[in-house]
Structure formats: structure tokens, C-alpha cells
Amino acid sequence: MTDAGRHERVDGTPYAPHTPEQTAAMLEAVGADSEADLFDVPSEVRFDGDLGIEPRSERELRGELSETFARNDDLTEFLGRDHHTHYVPSVVDDLSQRAEFLTSYTQYQPEIAQGFLQALFEYQSLVAELTGLPVANCSMYDAASGLAEAARLAGRVRSISGTRVLVPELLHENKRAVLDNYVDGTDLEVATYPMDDGNVDIDALSGLVGEDTALVYVENPTVRGTIEEHLDEVGTITDEAGSLFCLGTDMAALGLLEEPESVGADVVVGEADALGLPTAYGMGLGLFATRESFLRQVPGRLVGASEDESGRRTYTLTLQTREQHIRKERATSNICTNQAWIALRTAMHLAWLGPDGLVDLGNQCVREATSLAGDLDELAGVHAPVHDRHHFREFAVRTDQPAPAVAADLESEGFAVHVLDDHLLQVCVTDVNAAATDELVAAFEEAI
Amino acid sequence: MNHDQARFGDDDRYEPLLSETGTATVDVGSESPLPDELTRDELELPTSSEPELSRHYTRLSQMNWSVETGPYPLGSCTMKYNPSFTEDVAADPNAAVHPERSDETIQGSLELLAGLQDYLARIGGMDAVTLQPPAGAAGEFTGITIAKAYHESRDDDDRSEVIVPASAHGTNFATAAMAGYDVVELPSGEDGRVDLDALEAAVSERTAALMLTNPNTVGLFERDIEEIAEVVHDAGGLLYYDGANLNALLGRARPGDMGFDVMHYNVHKTFATPHGGGGPGAGPVGVREELAEFLPRPRVRERNGEYELYDPERSIGKVHGYQGNWLVLVKAYAYIARLGDSGLEDASAKAVLNANYLAEQLEYDIPYGPFHHEFAATAGDRDAADVAKRMLDYGVHPPTTKWPEFVPEAMLTEPTEAENKASLDDLAAAFNAAIADSDEELAAAPSKTTARRIDQATAARNPRLSWHALDDTE
Numbered sequence: 001m002t003d004a005g006r007h008e009r010v011d012g013t014p015y016a017p018h019t020p021e022q023t024a025a026m027l028e029a030v031g032a033d034s035e036a037d038l039f040d041v042p043s044e045v046r047f048d049g050d051l052g053i054e055p056r057s058e059r060e061l062r063g064e065l066s067e068t069f070a071r072n073d074d075l076t077e078f079l080g081r082d083h084h085t086h087y088v089p090s091v092v093d094d095l096s097q098r099a100e101f102l103t104s105y106t107q108y109q110p111e112i113a114q115g116f117l118q119a120l121f122e123y124q125s126l127v128a129e130l131t132g133l134p135v136a137n138c139s140m141y142d143a144a145s146g147l148a149e150a151a152r153l154a155g156r157v158r159s160i161s162g163t164r165v166l167v168p169e170l171l172h173e174n175k176r177a178v179l180d181n182y183v184d185g186t187d188l189e190v191a192t193y194p195m196d197d198g199n200v201d202i203d204a205l206s207g208l209v210g211e212d213t214a215l216v217y218v219e220n221p222t223v224r225g226t227i228e229e230h231l232d233e234v235g236t237i238t239d240e241a242g243s244l245f246c247l248g249t250d251m252a253a254l255g256l257l258e259e260p261e262s263v264g265a266d267v268v269v270g271e272a273d274a275l276g277l278p279t280a281y282g283m284g285l286g287l288f289a290t291r292e293s294f295l296r297q298v299p300g301r302l303v304g305a306s307e308d309e310s311g312r313r314t315y316t317l318t319l320q321t322r323e324q325h326i327r328k329e330r331a332t333s334n335i336c337t338n339q340a341w342i343a344l345r346t347a348m349h350l351a352w353l354g355p356d357g358l359v360d361l362g363n364q365c366v367r368e369a370t371s372l373a374g375d376l377d378e379l380a381g382v383h384a385p386v387h388d389r390h391h392f393r394e395f396a397v398r399t400d401q402p403a404p405a406v407a408a409d410l411e412s413e414g415f416a417v418h419v420l421d422d423h424l425l426q427v428c429v430t431d432v433n434a435a436a437t438d439e440l441v442a443a444f445e446e447a448i
Numbered sequence: 449m450n451h452d453q454a455r456f457g458d459d460d461r462y463e464p465l466l467s468e469t470g471t472a473t474v475d476v477g478s479e480s481p482l483p484d485e486l487t488r489d490e491l492e493l494p495t496s497s498e499p500e501l502s503r504h505y506t507r508l509s510q511m512n513w514s515v516e517t518g519p520y521p522l523g524s525c526t527m528k529y530n531p532s533f534t535e536d537v538a539a540d541p542n543a544a545v546h547p548e549r550s551d552e553t554i555q556g557s558l559e560l561l562a563g564l565q566d567y568l569a570r571i572g573g574m575d576a577v578t579l580q581p582p583a584g585a586a587g588e589f590t591g592i593t594i595a596k597a598y599h600e601s602r603d604d605d606d607r608s609e610v611i612v613p614a615s616a617h618g619t620n621f622a623t624a625a626m627a628g629y630d631v632v633e634l635p636s637g638e639d640g641r642v643d644l645d646a647l648e649a650a651v652s653e654r655t656a657a658l659m660l661t662n663p664n665t666v667g668l669f670e671r672d673i674e675e676i677a678e679v680v681h682d683a684g685g686l687l688y689y690d691g692a693n694l695n696a697l698l699g700r701a702r703p704g705d706m707g708f709d710v711m712h713y714n715v716h717k718t719f720a721t722p723h724g725g726g727g728p729g730a731g732p733v734g735v736r737e738e739l740a741e742f743l744p745r746p747r748v749r750e751r752n753g754e755y756e757l758y759d760p761e762r763s764i765g766k767v768h769g770y771q772g773n774w775l776v777l778v779k780a781y782a783y784i785a786r787l788g789d790s791g792l793e794d795a796s797a798k799a800v801l802n803a804n805y806l807a808e809q810l811e812y813d814i815p816y817g818p819f820h821h822e823f824a825a826t827a828g829d830r831d832a833a834d835v836a837k838r839m840l841d842y843g844v845h846p847p848t849t850k851w852p853e854f855v856p857e858a859m860l861t862e863p864t865e866a867e868n869k870a871s872l873d874d875l876a877a878a879f880n881a882a883i884a885d886s887d888e889e890l891a892a893a894p895s896k897t898t899a900r901r902i903d904q905a906t907a908a909r910n911p912r913l914s915w916h917a918l919d920d921t922e
Binding site (some may be wrong): 018026055058080095115125170308320337338347 | 722782
């Protein structure tokens with residue numbers, strides 16, 4: 001390998017452009033004999049050992065990693081539950097991968113960052129359009145951190161007296177775990193309210209919400225894929241109690257389902273990555289939108305329209321006095337690096353779909369789920385959907401046979417589904433796997 | 449929608465908003481399989497054809513500075529070259545799996561995660577690593593939450609304070625407060641480093657942790673690190689390492705060897721994955737053996753040649769819905785494996801050489817030294833923000849300005865290893881030309897960029913955060 005050209009070199013970084021002559025000239029300019037002399041590290045803490053990481057050429061490594069990933073089984077995934085996959089058009093990959101987007105950073109010099117700032121302003125605008133809420137930030141990490149930040153926002157709003165955060169008993173365990181950590185340093189406490197056949201048990205919720213309630217979190221669609229039928233009532237209950245109503249949803253569902261603002265939602269959180277990002281092992285984009293009155297309590301970055309000296313419309317990061325780099329320990333959140341590039345992709349995907357495309361996609365999510373549930377229900381020993389509700393993308397399935405065994409059989413036939421408990425599975429269908437539903441039904445028939 | 453375009457005149461460089469090239473309103477309820485009361489009534493969104501979108505986003509990309517465009521010497525942000533091949537590796541279709549797949553069916557992904565954990569542990573001198581935190585600040589929160597769990601596990605319940613040097617990144621302060629701690633700010637010593645006397649005065653039985661960056665935010669190595677560690681440990685506190693400046697130390701010094709108990713890695717900085725206009729990043733956390741049982745769940749391990757996820761018994765729980773920012777982790781793995789020992793060490797060597805060489809060419813005072821991969825020049829009696837705007841006219845991206853605060857009119861500069869001598873000479877010329885310009889020229893800058901100086905005060909006073917808000921005003 002020692003004879004390899006500079007781009008294949010494995011005895012130093014291939015990404016430092018220095019020739020040996022340049023390195024020598026630079027060392028001379030700074031008056032050092034060697035690079036090592038520039039390191040002001042006392043000998044007691046200097047590292048003289050080997051890390052034991054063998055360098056590889058680019059070609060070797062691509063082959064090696066390609067083999068590594070080939071060890072993942074090629075399954076058709078009917079998985080959802082907070083990580084949903086829709087077809088992402090090629091143009092999103094192509095445009096978002098432009099290096100001018102990909103290798104830029106936070107827009108601290110807005111005069112030479114108008115492109116990304118405008119793209120983020122458009123993302124915020126699209127979120128505002130879909131939620132009806134005027135203030136959307138540039139992203140949280142994922143749905144879980146969005147919910148956790150919503151709870152912390154509720155804790156900071158002065159007109160809210162309570163400290164209880166009410167979440168559904170059917171909440172994804174991961175979301176609950178992140179929420180618990182985020183509220184640990186506050187006086188907030190998390191409690192659950194019961195569900196009734198996959199939707200909010202509205203009577204029970206009504207009895208639970210009181211002056212001690214800071215925030216009520218409701219999902220639509222829910223983690224079981226049911227479409228929530230009581231949003232207006234939740235809005236009324238939270239309004240009367242003076243607590244905040246936080247709605248968890250996603251960007252693909254928002255085109256079809258009730259507009260959050262019209263049902264009284266004060267904060268909207270969720271996964272925005274249902275558009276723009278293919279399956280990426282749980283990598284997400286946290287949606288966060290709220291009312292104007294909570295503007296100064298919003299976590300994360302905001303892009304605002306302004307003018308430059310020539311009177312031209314421009315964009316800039318704004319209200320940075322909420323942020324950690326200015327406000328330090330009094331910041332609304334510690335978030336700095338966020339998911340801006342995924343937000344860019346989501347905006348691109350949404351713009352590509354347009355209003356017709358988004359509504360069609362939503363309708364397809366309802367039709368495919370209804371149809372697949374119906375087909376499975378016709379099999380002996382399978383009951384679907386478990387909840388007598390309308391469904392979006394996914395639904396629970398009851399099996400007479402033990403559910404883990406059924407799922408294992410399906411897996412050996414090339415299909416992945418969720419196991420909820422001993423006799424419950426969950427199946428998620430979108431435009432990506434809809435063509436394989438007949439095969440899934442056939443595999444189910446074999447498995448039971 | 450037409451918004452207030454007219455108010456801003458007819459500029460040929462103006463790129464219309466998506467909403468200005470046409471929108472349509474769809475009657476949602478009429479075509480839906482759902483009952484009306486469960487759907488929205490109508491939906492208005494922009495309607496652009498794919499060719500229009502292609503041009504729109506291509507033009508926006510051209511109105512944006514990036515590492516690919518030119519030098520991007522933002523101190524503490526580490527904007528280095530992003531190799532193309534890591535993008536290809538991350539795009540492997542076999543790597544795109546759902547996070548709730550069974551362990552047996554994603555052995556390749558788990559193997560990569562285990563491999564990256566191992567690499568990072570070696571690089572940091574740590575015993576165990578989690579890859580879950582989706583950004584550096586999330587890593588800080590994870591680390592401080594682990595410290596809290598550790599103290600609680602020992603019934604050491606009165607530790608209510610986290611000490612943070614005044615020069616630290618704002619995220620350190622925000623993180624400590626977020627975890628419920630009181631923040632004790634540590635003033636910088638006269639040499640720009642931690643003042644041991646001040647530290648002695650700050651630590652107490654209330655100290656949960658000291659959060660430290662080494663080299664610190666002006667690139668200075670905390671030479672007294674062993675004494676610092678001793679003071680903190682003697683008081684029963686833990687030492688937290690902020691990995692933002694790890695690019696200066698690869699293969700030459702390790703936080704674990706310096707006495708740090710817990711650290712985060714900014715893999716998107718140190719290992720050159722793209723910053724994406726503000727993210728995603730990833731902030732893995734490494735800990736000493738004693739703290740491993742508190743790491744977020746699930747963790748990855750190898751048993752009998754198979755990889756599996758498991759939950760540490762005393763785990764703090766979760767800090768991300770799933771396992772963090774997977775694509776960023778894949779790129780970090782590929783980058784580390786590409787460079788190996790010699791490449792990582794060389795990357796640090798060239799980053800430090802570049803910072804020293806650039807500083808040598810500048811006609812600015814640099815109050816502290818010797819420094820590693822970044823340095824804080826001072827604009828003296830000039831306004832650093834104005835000098836930065838003037839640098840835009842010379843075709844370069846300026847450094848981080850007015851931070852850290854203990855350097856007056858600071859210009860925190862980090863060229864990274866990815867610039868060559870000629871590029872650094874050009875950068876130095878821009879620095880030197882800008883500071884030599886008149887007050888009038890500085891005040892009028894930038895004059896050659898697409899947008900002129902942007903009014904940030906009005907943007908904050910009258911927030912207009914969406915295209916709807918453009919219609920609402922005046």
C-alpha cells in the first residue's frame with residue numbers, strides 16, 4: 001500500500017491536502033521542528049499506545065461494509081409504531097444531497113446562508129399550514145424529544161399552575177422513557193389516563209384533568225393506528241381546566257386528519273420524518289408547533305423573515321435569546337445541533353406531493369389498513385382490527401395461536417410485524433409495502 | 449399567495465417562496481373514506497412541478513455557504529471536509545431497516561454499532577459507550593443524567609451543583625440546568641485556563657460534576673488536568689469531558705487517561721460527517737467501567753458470535769425514541785475505519801499545524817497560547833461582528849465571533865486539517881484586509897453578498913416565522 005497514490009493512502013489522513021513540502025514550509029513558518037512539538041500535552045497524560053484501528057482504503061472499506069450490511073435479513077417490513085416509511089421520491093435524495101446543503105452549518109452569518117434559511121422558513125410555514133398553529137421550530141430530535149420539550153414548555157408557562165403531565169396508557173414505551181428523563185430535573189410528574197378501545201377514555205380523562213394538570217398529551221393516529229374520535233372533547237376539557245393540550249401526530253397524517261388548531265391543540269409534536277426520510281433505524285425529525293402566546297418559551301431554532309439594508313426580504317435566525325449559546329442555563333432547552341437537514345428533506349417531499357398528493361397519501365393509509373385488516377379477519381384464528389375504530393396505516397391483530405410464534409413464522413417467510421403481547425400483533429401498511437399485502441395474508445394463513 | 453413581495457422590490461436575485469409560485473386548496477372531506485367529522489375540511493399547500501422544485505432547491509443551495517464552497521473556520525464547530533464515500537456507505541439499501549426489527553434479523557447493523565462503540569471507547573480511553581444521544585447536547589444531558597444516577601445509587605443525595613467554566617459552550621450550562629442542577633460558573637484564570645484556586649473554592653460536597661473541554665474553547669490544553677481531576681474526585685464529584693474539541697487530540701491524548709469519568713463525542717465534528725445546515729449530528733457517550741451499568745438502554749453486545757440488544761440493570765432509561773441518528777453513526781464508523789490509527793493522528797496533527805500556521809499569518813492579537821486546533825484572535829478596538837461581515841466581502845466565511853466572552857471582541861478560528869497552505873494564506877489575507885479597512889467600510893459590510901446586512905433586531909421585535917405572517921403585517 002505504500003506505493004498507492006495520495007487518495008488511496010492509508011498511512012495518514014487522505015483528507016488533509018498538505019504535500020510534504022507544504023508541511024515543511026508551514027512548520028518552518030511557525031518555528032517548530034515537528035508536528036508533535038505543537039502539542040502542548042504534558043507527558044503524564046500523553047497517549048503513546050496504539051488505538052489498534054487498522055486503516056483501510058476506500059475501496060476495501062466499501063466492500064467490507066457492504067458485506068456487513070448484507071448480514072441484515074431482507075425482510076418486507078410491516079412495522080410502524082412511531083417510525084413510518086413512505087416512498088421518498090428520488091428528487092428529494094438528489095436535491096438534499098447537494099453538498100451546499102449537506103456540508104453547511106447553523107446559519108450564523110445569514111447574508112451567505114439565505115438558501116438554507118429560506119428552506120427552513122418554508123419548512124416552518126408548511127408545518128404552520130398543516131397544524132394551523134403559527135409558530136413551528138426548525139426541529140427537535142424526534143417525536144419523543146418533541147413531547148418531552150412540550151412538557152417542559154408547559155412547566156414554564158406561568159398561567160399553568162399544575163405539575164401533572166397526563167399521557168395515554170397506550171403510549172410507546174420509548175416515548176415515555178425519554179419523557180421521564182427530560183422531566184426528571186423539573187417538578188413535573190407524569191401520570192397515565194386510560195384508553196377505551198384504542199381511543200381516549202374521555203370520561204376517565206375528564207375525571208383526571210384538574211387544576212394540577214399542566215399538560216394532556218393525546219395522539220392521532222394513536223400508537224395502535226386508531227384515529228382518535230374525541231379531540232374536540234379533549235380540547236374542551238383542557239380549556240376548562242386551564243391546562244395545555246398537546247397533540248402527537250405526523251406529517252403524512254396531518255393532510256387528512258382534523259386540523260390540530262381547530263380542535264384546540266396548544267402544542268403539536270410528533271414525527272415529521274414520515275415524509276422525507278426512508279427507514280433509517282429510528283432516526284427521526286421531531287415536529288414542534290405551538291401558539292403565538294408561547295413563542296418565547298419555544299425550544300430550538302426559529303427562522304424569521306427580515307429585511308436587509310436594501311429593503312429586500314431576507315431570512316435570519318431569530319429570538320436567539322431563548323437559546324443556550326446566548327442564555328446559557330436560562331435557555332428554554334439545551335438543543336443546539338438539531339435535525340435541520342431532515343427538515344429540508346421533509347419540506348421537499350411535501351412540496352413534491354402538493355395538497356392532492358398529501359391527501360391521496362392519507363386516504364391510501366386509511367384504505368390499505370382497512371382492506372388488509374379485513375383480509376386478515378377472514379382467516380380462522382385471526383381477528384383484525386382489534387379496536388373497533390377507523391385506522392390509519394396500522395392496526396392491532398389478535399391471534400388464537402401465541403403471537404410470538406406467529407411472528408416468528410412470518411419472519412421465516414420474509415415478513416416483519418410487531419409483537420404486542422401473547423396474543424396481539426400489530427401490522428403497518430403504507431405505500432411502500434402495500435403491494436405485498438396478499439403475500440402477507442398468505443403467510444399469515446400458513447403461520448396460524 | 450403573494451405575501452408582501454411588492455414591498456421588497458423587484459430584485460433579479462430574489463428566489464420566490466414555494467407559496468408564491470402557486471398554491472391549491474383541496475376539499476379534503478369529500479374524497480375520504482373517513483366520516484367528515486374525523487377529517488379536516490380543506491388543505492391549502494403549494495403546488496410546484498418537479499422541474500420547478502428542482503430549480504428552486506438548486507438555486508437555494510447556490511445561495512448557501514458550505515465546506516464544499518470554501519473555508520469555513522467556525523471555532524468549536526469543526527467544519528471539516530466530508531468524504532463522499534461515507535455518503536455512499538450510509539445509502540446502502542441493506543442498512544435501511546426498521547428500529548423494531550428482531551436482533552437476529554439485523555446482525556449487520558448491530559455489528560456496526562458494536563464496532564463503533566469499540567472504536568470510540570479506544571479513542572476516548574473509556575470502558576463503555578452508548579451511541580443513543582442524537583447530538584452533542586443530548587450527549588451532555590445523557591452524561592450528566594448518568595452522573596446523577598451514580599450519585600443517587602450511592603445515596604449521595606445532596607449533590608446539587610454542576611461546575612462549568614465561564615468559557616464553556618452554552619450547552620454545558622443549559623444541560624446542567626435541564627438536569628435540575630444549580631450551575632456554578634468558574635472564572636477563567638489569567639492564562640485562559642482553569643484557575644486551581646478558583647476551582648478549590650468552587651468544589652464542595654454539593655458538587656455533582658465539573659464539565660470541562662480540553663483543549664478548552666480557546667484551544668488551550670488544561671495542563672493541570674491531573675490536579676483538576678484530583679480536586680473534583682476528592683470532593684466526590686465526577687469529571688465530565690465535552691468532546692467538542694477532540695479533533696485536537698486524536699491518538700495523542702485520551703480523556704479517560706486524563707481522569708475524566710464520562711464524556712461525549714461529537715462524531716459529526718471529530719469524524720467529519722456533514723452538519724446538514726444545523727444537524728443531524730450524533731453525541732455518543734463514553735464512561736468508565738463503574739458507570740457502565742447506568743448507560744441508556746438498550747445496549748449492544750456480542751455473545752457467541754451473535755449480536756444482541758440488552759438493558760443494563762440500572763440504566764437511566766432512554767434519551768432518544770430509538771437508537772439515535774443511525775445514518776450519522778454509519779458515516780462516523782466508515783470515517784474512523786478509513787483513517788485508522790495513523791490517519792486519526794495525522795488529522796489532529798494537520799488541524800493543529802493549520803491553526804498555528806494561520807495564526808502566524810494574522811495581524812491580530814492572540815491573547816493566549818500555545819493553542820491547539822483553534823485560537824481566539826481579538827479584533828481589539830474594532831467590532832468583531834463588523835469585521836466578520838467585512839470578511840464576507842472578501843469571499844470567505846468568518847470565524848465564530850464575540851465568543852468566548854473572556855476574550856474581548858473574540859474571533860474564534862478553527863481552520864481544520866482540510867485546508868492547504870494556499871487556502872490558509874487566502875483566509876489570512878481576508879482577515880488582515882478586513883481589520884485594516886475603515887470604520888465606514890466595516891459598517892457598510894457586507895456589500896458584495898447576495899443579501900446586504902440583515903436587520904436582526906426587527907426580526908426579533910416583530911417575529912414573522914412563516915409565509916402567513918408575511919401576509920399579516922402591514
